[in-house]
Amino acid sequence: MNPIPLARWQFAITTIFHWLFVPLTLGLSIFIALAETRYVRTGDEKYKRMARFWGPILLLNFAMGVVTGIVQEFHFGLNWSEYSRFMGDIFGAPLAIEALLAFYLESTFLGVWFFGWDRLSKKAHLLTAWLVALGSNISAYWILTANSFMQHPTGYTLQGGRALMSDFFALITNPNIPYQFAHVLTGGIALAGFVVMAFSAWHLLQKREVDFFRTNFRWAARYALIGAILVGLIGHFQGQFVLQKQPLKMTAAEAHWETEQPASFLVVAIPNEQARTNTFEIRIPYVLSLLSYNSFTARVEGLNELEKAAIAQWGPGNYIPPVAINFYAFRIMVLAGLLMILLAVLAVVYQQPEARPGFLKVMLWAPVLPYLAGVAGWIVAEVGRWPWIVYGLLRIEDAISPNVPASSIVFSLVVLTVLYAVLSVLAFRLAVKYGAQETAAGQVAEAY
Amino acid sequence: MDLNTLWFILITVLFIGFFVLEGFDYGVGILLPFLGKKDEERRIIINTIGPIWDSNEVWMITAGGAMFAAFPQVYATLFSGAYLALILMLVGLILRGVGFEFRSKSPDPRWRNTWDWLLFVGSLVPALLWGVVVGNLMRGLAIDAKMTYWGGLLPLLNPFALWGGLTFVALFTMHGANFLALRTSGEVEKRAKAVAFGAWIAAVVVTVIFVVWAFFATDILTRPGVNGLIPAILAAIALLLVGYFVRQGRHGWAFVMGVLTIVFATVMVFAGLYPRILISTLDPAYSLTIYNASSSPYTLRVMTIVAAIFVPIVLAYLAWTYKVFSDRVTGKKLVY
Numbered sequence: 001m002n003p004i005p006l007a008r009w010q011f012a013i014t015t016i017f018h019w020l021f022v023p024l025t026l027g028l029s030i031f032i033a034l035a036e037t038r039y040v041r042t043g044d045e046k047y048k049r050m051a052r053f054w055g056p057i058l059l060l061n062f063a064m065g066v067v068t069g070i071v072q073e074f075h076f077g078l079n080w081s082e083y084s085r086f087m088g089d090i091f092g093a094p095l096a097i098e099a100l101l102a103f104y105l106e107s108t109f110l111g112v113w114f115f116g117w118d119r120l121s122k123k124a125h126l127l128t129a130w131l132v133a134l135g136s137n138i139s140a141y142w143i144l145t146a147n148s149f150m151q152h153p154t155g156y157t158l159q160g161g162r163a164l165m166s167d168f169f170a171l172i173t174n175p176n177i178p179y180q181f182a183h184v185l186t187g188g189i190a191l192a193g194f195v196v197m198a199f200s201a202w203h204l205l206q207k208r209e210v211d212f213f214r215t216n217f218r219w220a221a222r223y224a225l226i227g228a229i230l231v232g233l234i235g236h237f238q239g240q241f242v243l244q245k246q247p248l249k250m251t252a253a254e255a256h257w258e259t260e261q262p263a264s265f266l267v268v269a270i271p272n273e274q275a276r277t278n279t280f281e282i283r284i285p286y287v288l289s290l291l292s293y294n295s296f297t298a299r300v301e302g303l304n305e306l307e308k309a310a311i312a313q314w315g316p317g318n319y320i321p322p323v324a325i326n327f328y329a330f331r332i333m334v335l336a337g338l339l340m341i342l343l344a345v346l347a348v349v350y351q352q353p354e355a356r357p358g359f360l361k362v363m364l365w366a367p368v369l370p371y372l373a374g375v376a377g378w379i380v381a382e383v384g385r386w387p388w389i390v391y392g393l394l395r396i397e398d399a400i401s402p403n404v405p406a407s408s409i410v411f412s413l414v415v416l417t418v419l420y421a422v423l424s425v426l427a428f429r430l431a432v433k434y435g436a437q438e439t440a441a442g443q444v445a446e447a448y
Numbered sequence: 449m450d451l452n453t454l455w456f457i458l459i460t461v462l463f464i465g466f467f468v469l470e471g472f473d474y475g476v477g478i479l480l481p482f483l484g485k486k487d488e489e490r491r492i493i494i495n496t497i498g499p500i501w502d503s504n505e506v507w508m509i510t511a512g513g514a515m516f517a518a519f520p521q522v523y524a525t526l527f528s529g530a531y532l533a534l535i536l537m538l539v540g541l542i543l544r545g546v547g548f549e550f551r552s553k554s555p556d557p558r559w560r561n562t563w564d565w566l567l568f569v570g571s572l573v574p575a576l577l578w579g580v581v582v583g584n585l586m587r588g589l590a591i592d593a594k595m596t597y598w599g600g601l602l603p604l605l606n607p608f609a610l611w612g613g614l615t616f617v618a619l620f621t622m623h624g625a626n627f628l629a630l631r632t633s634g635e636v637e638k639r640a641k642a643v644a645f646g647a648w649i650a651a652v653v654v655t656v657i658f659v660v661w662a663f664f665a666t667d668i669l670t671r672p673g674v675n676g677l678i679p680a681i682l683a684a685i686a687l688l689l690v691g692y693f694v695r696q697g698r699h700g701w702a703f704v705m706g707v708l709t710i711v712f713a714t715v716m717v718f719a720g721l722y723p724r725i726l727i728s729t730l731d732p733a734y735s736l737t738i739y740n741a742s743s744s745p746y747t748l749r750v751m752t753i754v755a756a757i758f759v760p761i762v763l764a765y766l767a768w769t770y771k772v773f774s775d776r777v778t779g780k781k782l783v784y
Binding site: 056059060063064066070071073074076077078079084085087088089092093095097098099101105108109110112114115118119132135165166253302401402403405408409415416419423427433434 | 593744
């Protein structure tokens, strides 16, 4: 058995589970801090309850994020020891800095925030809420710094078969980071908005505590709209950037095989990777040129031509990433993003959501969209880098641990996947049970 | 002192923080089903570490991250080599990590009882396996010229390393009992105090055997130059004082002595290793040291600056957190 696909599956599964929980903590921690800020400013207990109400959901997601995150950290050494040897000089630094700057901050003040309502002054408690939000998002920044190097290496030299850091400043100001970080942050904001709206919609449909949940819904609607518009806009510019730096990734995501001028955008296609063409296409002329280069007539290179350039640069080999996966993942992400904007606009426009049960029923299920978009986006980012684990520097097959037999990977793959699946179902059910339970009016659901 | 040595010391400090703080967390988890008879008592026990266990675990993550940053070869060799042991440890850490959150979200007694035992397992297994890992670090691994260990799981489960695991479990259980004696109230406090002495005797017996065994089976205590002998003696004194203070009913001091025991024991291991990190049993020249396994001087310099700025800040707010949550937990204000 070939260990490489097994190890790749394992990393993919861990990452996807990780990404089912982390983005909510990015957006929800800020949402909670905003609500508590309002409480401290106005003294209105409603906003205190708002901040507290979402606390257990945040903690549940945080815990799941931690336990999947530890496994990810371990994976670099477990399955990908040669990657760690090659990249340790560069990759370990942001990881360690993430732990030092972000994990301590986040975990410490989340504990203080959750347990400290009666122990701290109002302002000190509010500060802890913002420190949690800061910690979560600093954490995202540093791990994306590490990932950005894998997408677009900067500030390094190659020496003795290893990549060595030559410029820390270039590492942390990698031009890939602003796009990726902003995309992830705004995606988390949109997701948190949709999740808060879904729980609020449930209570509004039951006509429970209408005033409290209407406030939640209306806050979350605006929050989601800001997030959804920004994540789309930033994503567009990110796409243009990736087309410059990793042309094969973006071109695979468009299933664009042959160079065209002007180039048309494929709404639907069935890529045939053996024949290197699409067996079915629905095209919109000019649009790919416009999206890629802001010009209706720009020339957009196709995969076949790009691969020739890749062979000239890196030697013989196959450099076209899996096209169908990238193409569909990209379209799922974009479609979900557009629907999110539409629903968020409606949610903001409807001043009295409780009067629109049909819409509220849709909003119960709407969080599926940001979750799908987030997972699909990471599939494009990571699968699209194929055949590289570090773009242009290290191939996937050269990164794997030589001393770990396939049987060990199968064992851990099965155990961890089953464990994650069970825990994710439980976490989902506990979150829903908590968030949807009937609560006595004016009283925070203490839950414990 | 060169930066390689500085980072070796810093990683030692991170492991000390991890073993001291997660040590009592693991001990609390191991004692949970036994010291808590009723749900409220178990909640009291869980709430003693509720606000802090997660940041305690960050010490482990940071130690791992720092190892990756400063000595990436060690990270690669150790993690790929101890693959299955670490996977099992991860399973324990996962169960533990979600256990506190999951348990509290449903009042169903069967659900809670299940999670209490999963918390027990999730505390016992990592404690045991960290001991096994440390035992193997002391003893050495069959690492080849390319810094790779091919032996798989079974050679890691040798009697000496397993005894190391037992030692960790015994010390952490004692540490957790003293912590609970300080932080709980009522019946739980009584039981914690009652169990502390027995846990101490077990810890002394197991630890003494381990150290004597290490004296003959490894070079940690005996090699010329820097070795672990003096810290081992200091750890032994601290461990004896734990028992003295438990007998006196002074659990605060007993806890402090427990902390010192773990501090000196960790120093013993790392001092005995220095300047090696992973000893090769095939050929001393194959050992991974702080020089042949390290990052570049540039990365070490960058990381030193980062650590010099942020470690003091982190320590300051951690100390503040412990001050905020220093009172005894009663049945009145339980969060979990």
